[in-house]
Amino acid sequence: MRRKHLVAIVVVIFLTWNFLMYYMLVSKNPGKLGSISVEDQLKILQGDIRHQLSHNSELLQHLRKFREQKLSEELDRKIHQTTTPVPYDANRFILPILLIACDRTTVSRSLDLLIKYRPNKNKFPIIVSQDCGHKPTADVIQRYVMEHDIKHIKHPNISDIHLPWPQKKFQGYYKLSRHYRWALNQVFHTFNHSAVVIVEDDLDISPDFYEYFSATFPILHQDPSLWCVSAWNDNGKLDMVSDDAELLYRSDFFPGLGWMMEKSTWLEIGPKWPDAFWDDWMRHPDQRRGRACIRPEICRTSTFGKKGVSKGLFYEKHLKFIKLNSKFVPFTQKDLSYLLKDKYDTYFTKLVKDTPEVTVAEAMSGHRSNMKALKILYSTKDEYKSTAKKLGIMDDFKAGVPRVAYNGVVSFMYRGQRIYLSPPPGWKGYNIKWS
Numbered sequence: 393m394r395r396k397h398l399v400a401i402v403v404v405i406f407l408t409w410n411f412l413m414y415y416m417l418v419s420k421n422p423g424k425l426g427s428i429s430v431e432d433q434l435k436i437l438q439g440d441i442r443h444q445l446s447h448n449s450e451l452l453q454h455l456r457k458f459r460e461q462k463l464s465e466e467l468d469r470k471i472h473q474t475t476t477p478v479p480y481d482a483n484r485f486i487l488p489i490l491l492i493a494c495d496r497t498t499v500s501r502s503l504d505l506l507i508k509y510r511p512n513k514n515k516f517p518i519i520v521s522q523d524c525g526h527k528p529t530a531d532v533i534q535r536y537v538m539e540h541d542i543k544h545i546k547h548p549n550i551s552d553i554h555l556p557w558p559q560k561k562f563q564g565y566y567k568l569s570r571h572y573r574w575a576l577n578q579v580f581h582t583f584n585h586s587a588v589v590i591v592e593d594d595l596d597i598s599p600d601f602y603e604y605f606s607a608t609f610p611i612l613h614q615d616p617s618l619w620c621v622s623a624w625n626d627n628g629k630l631d632m633v634s635d636d637a638e639l640l641y642r643s644d645f646f647p648g649l650g651w652m653m654e655k656s657t658w659l660e661i662g663p664k665w666p667d668a669f670w671d672d673w674m675r676h677p678d679q680r681r682g683r684a685c686i687r688p689e690i691c692r693t694s695t696f697g698k699k700g701v702s703k704g705l706f707y708e709k710h711l712k713f714i715k716l717n718s719k720f721v722p723f724t725q726k727d728l729s730y731l732l733k734d735k736y737d738t739y740f741t742k743l744v745k746d747t748p749e750v751t752v753a754e755a756m757s758g759h760r761s762n763m764k765a766l767k768i769l770y771s772t773k774d775e776y777k778s779t780a781k782k783l784g785i786m787d788d789f790k791a792g793v794p795r796v797a798y799n800g801v802v803s804f805m806y807r808g809q810r811i812y813l814s815p816p817p818g819w820k821g822y823n824i825k826w827s
């Protein structure tokens with residue numbers, strides 16, 4: 393009886409223990425036996441959150457795009473409408489000259505001419521912005537501060553820019569773009585000027601440099617389809633220009649090299665200013681937005697910078713042949729309203745349309761040398777390039793625009809005769825793929 397009792401107790405204990413173990417295992421680790429494990433539940437939750445996040449960021453992207461589009465539409469409207477611009481007082485108008493310098497003591501050559509031809513130091517204050525922290529150059533500039541009352545500002549950030557290996561060779565382009573950003577912010581935000589003419593430390597200027605910018609400023613200000621005035625003609629070599637120093641054009645190609653812009657333009661492009669290659673960046677449709685620059689037939693600047701950031705090859709092959717204008721044109725006494733878009737487009741389109749069309753071979757043969765002007769058509773990129781090469785003008789494109797082109801038309805002189813290299817009638821605009 394006692395033995396039976398004991399067995400019963402052992403059996404009960406054994407069963408209870410098993411039951412307890414079973415219960416504990418199931419409740420601790422239900423996944424193996426129950427429906428969904430906590431881990432899986434977490435995974436599902438994680439998935440849900442991820443989905444929600446990507447949905448939100450998509451939404452944010454849409455909103456951003458929408459905002460950009462709205463801003464860009466607004467800008468386009470501004471550019472293409474003809475509103476009366478805010479008037480300005482021409483007598484009190486100040487046009488600063490911003491000279492970008494670095495480590496070349498020959499900045500004195502640029503400064504000498506800027507001072508020599510300057511008609512009024514109050515109207516045209518000279519600001520030299522120096523990058524690179526080069527002491528000998530700083531000393532040279534300092535002399536002009538003492539003697540000619542110019543301003544010398546120094547870029548505070550002259551640190552190296554860390555770039556991955558393939559980009560390393562472009563360090564110079566990065567530094568000068570950073571310098572431009574800073575210097576232009578100084579001009580427009582610190583000194584609060586409303587326009588600027590930018591020159592570099594290896595540029596000579598023509599005697600009518602100030603006259604040219606003074607006279608074109610009101611046109612730039614009035615015409616929202618213009619965003620710059622430049623002193624430069626990319627095909628400005630001696631035998632490619634006429635001797636008509638008065639002749640000015642509109643150009644879809646941003647020439648740089650001595651150029652003027654208004655504060656409103658800086659407010660638009662300054663905040664997104666690129667880390668490098670600022671001039672090509674400006675030529676992109678995202679920045680240019682169909683706007684043109686005024687440029688002269690004969691350059692009002694020329695460069696003596698044999699060695700520069702872009703290594704000088706271009707100088708020997710091209711830049712040193714550029715003709716710098718030597719005649720003073722009293723532009724401020726002339727009516728330049730023909731440069732306003734509506735007038736200019738009507739006149740220029742008709743001019744090109746009425747010019748007799750010839751082939752390149754005919755133009756080169758000289759058989760039509762009795763004509764004042766000739767027109768050669770191009771329909772493809774290769775056609776353009778081959779014609780340009782034959783006639784000696786620059787054959788490259790930036791963002792699909794040939795140098796100096798306006799509405800696709802490139803105007804230059806060939807053996808004393810005006811040539812219009814022009815797309816055929818019905819032209820649909822530049823093709824950004826042409827390069």
Ligand code: UD1
Nearest residue numbers: 492493494523567568571592593669671697700701702703
């Ligand atoms: C070329 C262009 C130049 C343009 C530049 C950027 C020509 C003839 N010149 O420069 O107009 O701005 O590409 O695409 O096509 N500088 C600095 N910090 C530096 C190095 C240079 O501020 O670390 C300044 C120089 O003082 C100068 C300017 O940047 O005023 C251009 O430098 P330069 O060495 O003359 O280069 P380019 O090859 O002529």
Ligand code: MN
Nearest residue numbers: 594695697700
């Ligand atoms: Mn240069």
